Amino acid sequence: MNEPLKQLRTEFRACNLCEAICGLEFKIEGPKIISIRGDDADPFSRGHICPKAVALKDIHEDPDRIRRPMKRTGKDWQEISWDEAFEFAAGRMAALVQENGNNAVAFYAGNPSVHNLGHLLGIQQLARLLKTRSAFSASSVDQLPQQLTSLLMFGHQFMIPIPDIDHTDYFLILGGNPIASNGSMMTVPDVAKRLKAIQTRGGKVVVIDPRRTETAEIASEHHFIRPGTDAALLMAMLNVIRSEGLMKPNAALPLKNLDQALDAIAHITPTIAAASTGIAADEIKRLARDFAGSRTAIAYGRIGACIQPFGTVAQWLVQLLNIVTGNLDREGGTMPTNPVIPITGPGTRPGHYAQWKSRVSGLPESGGEIPVAALAEEILTPGEGQIHGLITMCGNPVLSTPNGRQLDHAFESLAFMLSIDIYMNETTRHADLILPPTSALNHDHYDLIFNAFAVRNVTRYNEAFWARPGDERYDWEIFSGIGAKLAEKLGREFTPMPALQHIIGGMLKKSGNREGTTMESLKAAPHGIDLGALKPSLASRIETADKLIDCAPAPMLADMQRFNRELLDSAPKSLHLIGRRHVRSNNSWMHNYHRLVKGKARHQLLMHPDDLASRGLISGQVIELSSRIGKLNVPVEATTDVLPGVVCLPHGWGHDREGARMAIASAHAGASFNDISDDKFLDAISGNAALNAIPVEVRAAG
Numbered sequence: 026m027n028e029p030l031k032q033l034r035t036e037f038r039a040c041n042l043c044e045a046i047c048g049l050e051f052k053i054e055g056p057k058i059i060s061i062r063g064d065d066a067d068p069f070s071r072g073h074i075c076p077k078a079v080a081l082k083d084i085h086e087d088p089d090r091i092r093r094p095m096k097r098t099g100k101d102w103q104e105i106s107w108d109e110a111f112e113f114a115a116g117r118m119a120a121l122v123q124e125n126g127n128n129a130v131a132f133y134a135g136n137p138s139v140h141n142l143g144h145l146l147g148i149q150q151l152a153r154l155l156k157t158r159s160a161f162s163a164s165s166v167d168q169l170p171q172q173l174t175s176l177l178m179f180g181h182q183f184m185i186p187i188p189d190i191d192h193t194d195y196f197l198i199l200g201g202n203p204i205a206s207n208g209s210m211m212t213v214p215d216v217a218k219r220l221k222a223i224q225t226r227g228g229k230v231v232v233i234d235p236r237r238t239e240t241a242e243i244a245s246e247h248h249f250i251r252p253g254t255d256a257a258l259l260m261a262m263l264n265v266i267r268s269e270g271l272m273k274p275n276a277a278l279p280l281k282n283l284d285q286a287l288d289a290i291a292h293i294t295p296t297i298a299a300a301s302t303g304i305a306a307d308e309i310k311r312l313a314r315d316f317a318g319s320r321t322a323i324a325y326g327r328i329g330a331c332i333q334p335f336g337t338v339a340q341w342l343v344q345l346l347n348i349v350t351g352n353l354d355r356e357g358g359t360m361p362t363n364p365v366i367p368i369t370g371p372g373t374r375p376g377h378y379a380q381w382k383s384r385v386s387g388l389p390e391s392g393g394e395i396p397v398a399a400l401a402e403e404i405l406t407p408g409e410g411q412i413h414g415l416i417t418m419c420g421n422p423v424l425s426t427p428n429g430r431q432l433d434h435a436f437e438s439l440a441f442m443l444s445i446d447i448y449m450n451e452t453t454r455h456a457d458l459i460l461p462p463t464s465a466l467n468h469d470h471y472d473l474i475f476n477a478f479a480v481r482n483v484t485r486y487n488e489a490f491w492a493r494p495g496d497e498r499y500d501w502e503i504f505s506g507i508g509a510k511l512a513e514k515l516g517r518e519f520t521p522m523p524a525l526q527h528i529i530g531g532m533l534k535k536s537g538n539r540e541g542t543t544m545e546s547l548k549a550a551p552h553g554i555d556l557g558a559l560k561p562s563l564a565s566r567i568e569t570a571d572k573l574i575d576c577a578p579a580p581m582l583a584d585m586q587r588f589n590r591e592l593l594d595s596a597p598k599s600l601h602l603i604g605r606r607h608v609r610s611n612n613s614w615m616h617n618y619h620r621l622v623k624g625k626a627r628h629q630l631l632m633h634p635d636d637l638a639s640r641g642l643i644s645g646q647v648i649e650l651s652s653r654i655g656k657l658n659v660p661v662e663a664t665t666d667v668l669p670g671v672v673c674l675p676h677g678w679g680h681d682r683e684g685a686r687m688a689i690a691s692a693h694a695g696a697s698f699n700d701i702s703d704d705k706f707l708d709a710i711s712g713n714a715a716l717n718a719i720p721v722e723v724r725a726a727g
């Protein structure tokens with residue numbers, strides 16, 4: 026009678042869906058997931074969970090999820106064997122390389138690859154084999170300005186100072202909405218409680234955002250800002266701090282060129298900044314004095330201060346604000362982590378910048394990648410070095426990167442396209458071959474990257490719940506399968522990847538099994554291991570050639586001319602479009618689960634009632650939203666939560682493209698933000714797409 030109960034087992038695992046890496050408790054019976062809840066015994070996430078976690082079951086069981094290789098046959102698709110698939114993919118790619126050179130085959134790596142170690146390492150392996158300069162990723166619609174700032178100031182692209190949220194007295198958030206996103210470039214499960222705790226201990230959370238967001242709602246202060254103008258605010262704050270003698274840089278940090286940096290921005294007074302930001306000069310002064318006067322403080326800039334026209338300058342100024350107030354590399358300020366598997370230091374890749382430029386628009390490479398805004402033109406523009414073949418991996422650039430309609434067109438023109446993905450969606454429908462890795466729950470999990478960006482030093486390894494079914498493949502097996510055949514055809518070296526446990530075990534040994542962390546100790550601690558709060562360590566870890574922090578990198582100083590010309594001389598003439606996230610969504614790919622999309626639609630355009638009235642429009646009607654690139658129709662909703670002059674639309678929707686096979690998503694299509702975002706509207710230094718602050722117009726549809 027108790028037979029079925031005997032099979033019921035409990036498993037623990039970090040959630041792989043977003044950067045918060047919450048610990049989850051699964052009840053499993055045979056092949057079935059019975060329940061998913063937050064793991065109270067996880068020392069880091071302490072039982073926190075969000076609505077997406079339960080959708081791990083839906084993803085695992087989704088009938089639309091692809092399980093076997095799919096080859097295009099005209100308008101149809103045919104299931105083929107793995108061996109046939111590897112042979113086909115390698116054959117086509119080898120031919121393109123042999124005929125047109127290495128750069129003719131490009132790849133684009135998307136966001137979930139960072140949450141999937143087998144995939145991440147597979148991409149690196151494939152990149153080494155392909156030797157292509159046509160490398161693209163979601164980084165250039167995301168955190169590239171932050172990585173570049175770290176490279177130029179600290180000498181390593183991954184030396185990211187992380188907010189010490191649990192010990193700070195003042196948390197200044199520019200362009201981040203952690204209550205919806207659960208935090209980013211700051212792995213922070215349970216962020217709501219941690220933000221509350223700042224206020225409970227007498228500190229402040231201050232949000233700078235063109236929208237009164239969910240985070241603004243619970244903050245101590247919210248200031249509306251005009252999109253794209255954070256740099257002006259930060260310059261003025263720095264000038265107040267300097268002119269009022271409030272500077273107190275951390276004496277332990279070896280700084281250079283600080284005066285040069287401050288001189289370059291000295292002309293931006295609070296009055297000037299007020300004119301471009303819309304924040305009153307007196308408020309700017311008070312913000313600066315409060316920040317500098319706090320015992321400890323954090324300046325943190327995220328998506329809204331990255332994917333905008335002055336993203337890199339803004340990130341540089343965020344670091345300068347932390348530096349001049351002594352908050353860089355101190356408890357309660359920001360500090361780099363010290364993970365047991367380091368991603369900075371000896372043997373890691375510090376990155377490089379502008380060592381070559383993209384062929385068509387001359388955009389600078391960063392760490393070997395070209396900004397994804399250039400992907401379509403590199404495919405569509407004939408000539409030496411043109412892209413003829415593309416591999417997308419864990420990515421949906423048609424919905425996630427600028428000018429998606431142009432990408433649709435470009436992908437149709439490719440000689441060969443391979444997608445390593447679990448869905449036939451807006452991007453992968455263009456592929457000649459789709460190779461689906463097995464479900465995330467069927468493979469082991471280790472957060473190499475998010476451990477390194479966490480607000481405490483943490484580590485954990487979780488084993489697969491089930492071995493993969495015989496006719497499915499792990500991500501790393503797919504890369505090894507293609508790699509072996511491609512290497513043979515190109516006459517190149519190739520070593521297949523071992524299983525993840527061996528790789529992680531080896532990495533731990535290499536870093537000296539620090540804190541006693543071995544593969545065995547990790548396996549014995551399925552709830553994860555907390556290795557303590559962040560500690561100052563940056564001073565001895567700087568990787569610039571002279572081991573000094575460069576406060577005035579040349580590209581930032583050079584971009585001041587553009588700043589003076591464009592930002593200060595242009596009063597807002599049109600409306601400006603910004604994005605938003607919702608806790609029950611995740612970029613473009615999690616709209617195929619009933620429990621996440623049910624209820625009121627969430628993909629409407631938000632607009633201030635005054636802006637509607639001045640155009641004779643009413644809340645609820647369908648409007649036409651247009652930019653230099655194109656137009657789309659979408660329902661509009663009036664709200665005073667956005668600044669007048671600002672309209673707000675989430676990205677990742679637009680599931681009505683023909684040929685995708687995601688039934689629930691297509692029934693909740695929405696419109697794609699990136700159908701009208703501009704592949705020429707960029708952060709000039711990094712080439713990162715400016716997907717916020719886009720000039721747009723709104724009128725009645727039809």
Ligand SMILES: Nc1nc2c(c(=O)[nH]1)N[C@H]1C(S)=C(S)[C@@H](COP(=O)(O)OP(=O)(O)OC[C@H]3O[C@@H](n4cnc5c(=O)[nH]c(N)nc54)[C@H](O)[C@@H]3O)O[C@H]1N2
Pocket residue numbers: 134135136137141144163166167328332418419420421422424425426445446447448450462465604605611612613614675676677698699702716
């Ligand atoms: N307008 C606007 N655009 C934006 C943003 C914005 O704020 N505004 N944000 C940008 C940001 S921050 C990011 S990171 C990008 C994201 O851009 P992308 O990474 O290109 O897009 P995603 O929507 O994350 O698509 C993930 C893809 O991975 C697939 N996938 C999911 N799990 C797995 C898996 O386990 N294995 C494999 N092989 N595939 C899997 C999904 O089916 C989907 O095709 O979007 C950017 N685009």
Ligand SMILES: Nc1nc2c(c(=O)[nH]1)N[C@H]1C(S)=C(S)[C@@H](COP(=O)(O)OP(=O)(O)OC[C@H]3O[C@@H](n4cnc5c(=O)[nH]c(N)nc54)[C@H](O)[C@@H]3O)O[C@H]1N2
Pocket residue numbers: 043044136167199200201202203205206207208209233234235236238250251252253254255327328329330333603604605606607608609610611612717718
């Ligand atoms: N639920 C959910 N969680 C997610 C994701 C998701 O899609 N859904 N995506 C994940 C990914 S890939 C990432 S990178 C992170 C991103 O994490 P966050 O950076 O927290 O992302 P957003 O919620 O988009 O917050 C960006 C904020 O910037 C504001 N903003 C726009 N333009 C400007 C500007 O010019 N200046 C200022 N100051 N603010 C501006 C927007 O109004 C918005 O509130 O979230 C991750 N977590």
Ligand code: SF4
Pocket residue numbers: 040041042043044045046047073074075076077078207214
């Ligand atoms: S907050 Fe992120 S990591 Fe935590 S349960 Fe939700 S999706 Fe998973």
Ligand SMILES: [Mo]
Pocket residue numbers: 136167
């Ligand atoms: Mo992202």
